[in-house]
Amino acid sequence: QVQLVESGGGSVQAGGSLTLSCAASRYDVTYLCMGWFRQAPGKEREGVATIDALDTTKYRDSVMGRFTISKSNAKSTLYLQMNSLQPEDTAMYYCAATNACSRSLSRDEFVYWGQGTQVTVSS
DSSP states (O other): OOOEEEOOOOOETTTTEEEEEEEEEEEOOGGGGGEEEEEEETTTOEEEEETTTTTOOOEOOGTTTTTTEEEEEETTEEEEEEESSSSGOOEEEEEEEEEEOOOOOOOOOEEEOOOOEEEEEEE
16 A cells, blocks of 8 residues: 655745655555645645656646646655745645546545645745
8 A cells, every 4th residue: 555645845925936745655656646636725625736657747727837746756756846836825735646547637536645735825
């Protein structure tokens, strides 16, 4: 079973940057589809970005051009570089993994989840 541990969250002002990391243990992430999801208070969890075994990426429209998802197979670690952060990006960010995904950003496709890391952006 894949265990996922996120880190790198924090508080920043609008326009700032953060890099989230997700360390996967007990599994080789090379062949997994992995993604970042976020959930703001009172809202549903939504897909932010995914990266599959072929390193094909998918982003939600609101983060396109600002966020970059990447994966280090050697380190079994997933990253999310977030630039030009806005208050609407404030949420708990979750790392997730699954054997295969359709690039639809659907949370229903993901089996393994981390505990989350909080990102707060102030105006």
